[in-house]
Amino acid sequence: DTAVSQTPKYLVTQMGNDKSIKCEQNLGHDTMYWYKQDSKKFLKIMFSYNNKELIINETVPNRFSPKSPDKAHLNLHINSLELGDSAVYFCASSQTGTGFFRNTEAFFGQGTRLTVV
Amino acid sequence: GIQVEQSPPDLILQEGANSTLRCNFSDSVNNLQWFHQNPWGQLINLFYIPSGTKQNGRLSATTVATERYSSLYISSSQTTDSGVYFCAVEAVGNYGQNFVFGPGTRLSVLP
Numbered sequence: 697d698t699a700v701s702q703t704p705k706y707l708v709t710q711m712g713n714d715k716s717i718k719c720e721q722n723l724g725h726d727t728m729y730w731y732k733q734d735s736k737k738f739l740k741i742m743f744s745y746n747n748k749e750l751i752i753n754e755t756v757p758n759r760f761s762p763k764s765p766d767k768a769h770l771n772l773h774i775n776s777l778e779l780g781d782s783a784v785y786f787c788a789s790s791q792t793g794t795g796f797f798r799n800t801e802a803f804f805g806q807g808t809r810l811t812v813v
Numbered sequence: 814g815i816q817v818e819q820s821p822p823d824l825i826l827q828e829g830a831n832s833t834l835r836c837n838f839s840d841s842v843n844n845l846q847w848f849h850q851n852p853w854g855q856l857i858n859l860f861y862i863p864s865g866t867k868q869n870g871r872l873s874a875t876t877v878a879t880e881r882y883s884s885l886y887i888s889s890s891q892t893t894d895s896g897v898y899f900c901a902v903e904a905v906g907n908y909g910q911n912f913v914f915g916p917g918t919r920l921s922v923l924p
Contacts, residue, residue, distance in 0.1 A: 729912070737850070737897055739914040752911055784854060788912070800844045800903060801861040802912055807854050 699723050702787050702805035709777055710813055717772045717808045719787030725803075727751075727792050728770035730762060733784040733807070742785075745770055746792060777812045784809050815840045815904040819915035826890050826922050834885040834918045836900030844903035844912070845876050847885050851896045859885070859898075890922045 700721045709715050721728060730742040744752035748764045759775045770787060790802040816839040826832055836845070847859040860867050860874040862883065867874055871890075876883040887894055897917040904913070 731914075737917055737919075739899065739901075741911050741913075744911060754911075786856065790912075799861065801858065802844075802846060802901070803858060804848070804856040807856070809854070 699803050700787055700789055700805040702785075702808050704808060705806060706809050706811075708811045708813065711777055711779060713777050714773070714775045715777060715810070716774070717785055717787075717810075719770050719772070719805055721768055721787075721789040721803070723789055723791075723803060725789040725791045726767055727790050728764065728767075729788040729790075729802070730770065730772050731786040731788060731804075733786060735783070739786070743770075743772075774810075777810075779812050782810055782812045814911075815842070815902060815913050817900060817902055817913050817915035819898075819900055819918050821918060822916065823919045824921070826920065828890060828892060828922055828924050830890050830922075831886070831888045832890060832920070834887070834898050834920075836883045836885070836902075836915055838881050838883075838900075838902050840881070841905040842878065842881075842902040843905050845883050846901050846912070847874055847883070848899045848901065849894075849896050850899065850917070856899070887920075890920075892922045892924055895920055895922045 727746045742756045743762045745764045761773045764770045784807045787805040818837045820835045849857045862874045862876045864878045871888045873886045899917045901912040901914045
């Protein structure tokens with residue numbers, strides 16, 4: 697039973713196309729994220745959503761638009777794809793911590809390797 | 814924002830050797846995690862360790878929050894330990910906002 701699942705795992709598309717990556721978590725978490733991993737393996741946050749509300753948008757081009765229909769889903773839509781968008785995109789989720797026994801451990805999906813040609 | 818450094822950047826070991834990976838961070842943290850990214854690209858949770866020491870089999874981790882560092886210790890390394898090890902932190906006050914990753918330590922374990 698996968699905790700955080702992304703689809704598709706691989707995506708090859710031409711420049712200029714529009715594509716979406718879906719993410720779902722079954723952990724009951726209230727926060728979801730999208731991260732981008734570049735060719736040097738560096739992981740950088742793109743977006744963070746808490747209870748369907750956008751919390752962080754880290755200098756990501758407007759062509760990237762996250763959509764959170766409910767707490768369990770955070771999809772990433774990309775318009776007018778460019779060569780530089782080629783990367784691995786990771787979705788993650790965690791629970792915002794409150795109280796003494798808080799546990800804010802984050803769990804990641806398996807990643808979506810996007811290749812723009 | 815918070816800065817995260819990891820050392821060494823690359824490490825090559827013979828199977829059976831032990832190693833210590835280090836993560837230094839620039840500010841107080843709510844959350845610190847260690848991940849292993851295997852050669853297939855999956856990010857595997859190793860430890861959730863904002864403070865203290867934990868052990869899981871051949872792996873153990875220690876975070877000294879007051880000194881702003883964490884260490885991951887791998888004993889009797891195996892070829893399956895190869896991959897990139899990341900530490901990620903969540904700065905105090907940033908609940909549910911942003912895990913900042915270090916640049917990773919690339920580990921190669923040779924048979």
